Amino acid sequence: MSETKHPIYLDYAATTPVDPRVAEKMMACLTMEGNFGNPASRSHSFGWNAEAAVEEARRQVAGLVNADPREIIWTSGATESDNLALKGVAHFYRKKGRHIVTSRTEHKAVLDSCRQLEREGYEVTYLTPEENGLLDLDKLKSALRDDTILVSIMHVNNEIGVVQDIAAIGEITRERGILFHSDAAQSAGKVPIDLAEMKVDLMSFSAHKIYGPKGVGALYVRRKPRVRLEAQMHGGGHERGMRSGTLPTHQIVGMGEAFRIAREEMAEENARLLKLRNRLLNGLKDIEEVYINGDLENRIPGNLNVSFNFVEGESLIMALKDMAVSSGSACTSASLEPSYVLRALGREDELAHSSIRFTLGRFTTAEDVDFVVETVRRKVDKLRELSPLWEMYQEGIDLSKVEWAAH
Amino acid sequence: MAYSAKVLDHYENPRNVGSFDKDDRSVGTGMVGAPSCGDVMKLQIKVNEEGVIEDAKFKTYGCGSAIASSSLLTEWVKGKTLEEATRIKNSDIAEELALPPVKIHCSVLAEDAIKAAIADYQKKAGA
Numbered sequence: 260m261s262e263t264k265h266p267i268y269l270d271y272a273a274t275t276p277v278d279p280r281v282a283e284k285m286m287a288c289l290t291m292e293g294n295f296g297n298p299a300s301r302s303h304s305f306g307w308n309a310e311a312a313v314e315e316a317r318r319q320v321a322g323l324v325n326a327d328p329r330e331i332i333w334t335s336g337a338t339e340s341d342n343l344a345l346k347g348v349a350h351f352y353r354k355k356g357r358h359i360v361t362s363r364t365e366h367k368a369v370l371d372s373c374r375q376l377e378r379e380g381y382e383v384t385y386l387t388p389e390e391n392g393l394l395d396l397d398k399l400k401s402a403l404r405d406d407t408i409l410v411s412i413m414h415v416n417n418e419i420g421v422v423q424d425i426a427a428i429g430e431i432t433r434e435r436g437i438l439f440h441s442d443a444a445q446s447a448g449k450v451p452i453d454l455a456e457m458k459v460d461l462m463s464f465s466a467h468k469i470y471g472p473k474g475v476g477a478l479y480v481r482r483k484p485r486v487r488l489e490a491q492m493h494g495g496g497h498e499r500g501m502r503s504g505t506l507p508t509h510q511i512v513g514m515g516e517a518f519r520i521a522r523e524e525m526a527e528e529n530a531r532l533l534k535l536r537n538r539l540l541n542g543l544k545d546i547e548e549v550y551i552n553g554d555l556e557n558r559i560p561g562n563l564n565v566s567f568n569f570v571e572g573e574s575l576i577m578a579l580k581d582m583a584v585s586s587g588s589a590c591t592s593a594s595l596e597p598s599y600v601l602r603a604l605g606r607e608d609e610l611a612h613s614s615i616r617f618t619l620g621r622f623t624t625a626e627d628v629d630f631v632v633e634t635v636r637r638k639v640d641k642l643r644e645l646s647p648l649w650e651m652y653q654e655g656i657d658l659s660k661v662e663w664a665a666h
Numbered sequence: 667m668a669y670s671a672k673v674l675d676h677y678e679n680p681r682n683v684g685s686f687d688k689d690d691r692s693v694g695t696g697m698v699g700a701p702s703c704g705d706v707m708k709l710q711i712k713v714n715e716e717g718v719i720e721d722a723k724f725k726t727y728g729c730g731s732a733i734a735s736s737s738l739l740t741e742w743v744k745g746k747t748l749e750e751a752t753r754i755k756n757s758d759i760a761e762e763l764a765l766p767p768v769k770i771h772c773s774v775l776a777e778d779a780i781k782a783a784i785a786d787y788q789k790k791a792g793a
Contacts, residue, residue, distance in 0.1 A: 571704055574729050577677065647707070
């Protein structure tokens with residue numbers, strides 16, 4: 260019998276613990292006795308051995324997504340990969356055009372890179388997804404222009420877990436001769452990716468979302484047809500000039516091992532997580548006035564994002580102190596800022612305020628889920644007993660027609 | 667965010683949760699705030715013939731500090747005359763609960779709620 264530890268970790272979309280098998284490989288690349296050399300050292304075996312480990316990891320990362328290892332560029336994480344893809348492509352192809360298409364629900368690493376490019380004189384179109392979080396590809400098509408050089412659409416959304424049809428988007432962009440970048444930080448190891456088939460030109464990866472270490476990631480840069488980038492980090496000309504900086508062997512080896520494990524265990528793990536996610540969903544969905552955010556079909560197995568109407572998010576997080584979850588309303592000041600992703604889906608402020616993201620992972624158990632269901636039901640009940648809005652709703656009062664004393 | 671022990675106590679064990687019949691002539695109801703702002707407070711007082719608050723109840727939609735502010739307020743107003751209750755200041759609530767600056771508005775809302783409840787009672791009594 261395993262004893263459930265508290266607080267229960269249900270924030271796997273934020274980060275994951277390193278798999279013990281990964282940690283072991285990493286530890287072998289640090290000390291004097293280990294593989295500590297600089298992979299760029301050409302004059303001795305320390306360098307050669309480190310280089311061999313880095314290249315093995317490159318094959319492992321490429322292996323998960325069916326790419327050529329030469330198409331994998333090491334970076335410090337998905338944020339850097341997104342920056343390099345967007346700015347690198349925009350700068351290299353500036354003479355070809357200055358228009359970029361993305362969506363309002365992208366990660367901040369993409370959105371803020373786009374803002375920076377706008378300041379540099381580029382034009383960006385931000386697509387609004389449908390209510391279920393998915394893009395209408397006809398709308399994407401009609402946003403493309405003759406001067407569009409790049410489309411950047413994430414594979415899986417970090418908040419609501421919905422999976423965009425990047426294979427279909429790739430067909431559209433390739434036909435128009437436009438480059439296509441996809442942030443796959445939340446999808447690698449969770450959704451099958453075949454870059455020999457999919458017409459994706461650039462793809463961002465992170466290690467720490469799939470049981471690898473923080474501080475390392477990769478950018479896939481297609482060779483055929485060739486994609487060019489202007490480097491954002493200058494120095495020793497590492498990674499074929501696209502990203503300078505001494506390669507951190509232990510981080511890279513950790514990422515490689517994490518991707519190797521993901522390739523081997525993904526199918527089994529997805530089946531297990533889907534069962535757990537459905538156990539959680541079934542435990543919560545019959546509560547009155549509960550809303551699931553984002554499409555349930557086109558969604559990774561480990562994500563559930565739920566709004567509990569008439570319960571305020573911060574007080575619910577406070578009540579759920581025995582579990583690590585995240586809320587769509589990040590209370591940074593006196594006023595709550597509802598999630599920009601849920602807002603882009605057209606969710607009203609009240610529902611966005613009351614959303615909770617549960618993300619399950621490799622070490623989540625059925626006991627964890629049962630505890631969460633029981634606790635959430637009890638706490639939502641308790642907070643609704645306290646809620647004047649719940650009382651009014653039960654009396655049949657339409658809250659949207661009440662004249663509130665604004666403050 | 668770190669909450670004071672008193673906020674946690676009122677949040678975990680809120681006092682005087684509930685509702686009175688708002689049409690009862692001895693009951694005054696104050697409802698302040700708005701759902702889109704993230705907090706709504708409903709405070710009700712039951713006043714006897716001597717003008718003393720015999721009982722008080724609340725319901726609050728909002729963060730832990732908003733719940734604690736209204737819970738504390740119901741404890742404080744019981745046994746007070748209407749005149750005494752109007753003298754409760756938001757700063758007293760904020761001090762008692764050790765609210766951080768970003769949560770002062772919760773105590774302001776509580777002060778607004780008792781004032782609104784008294785006004786409602788007096789309007790009904792005068793009618």
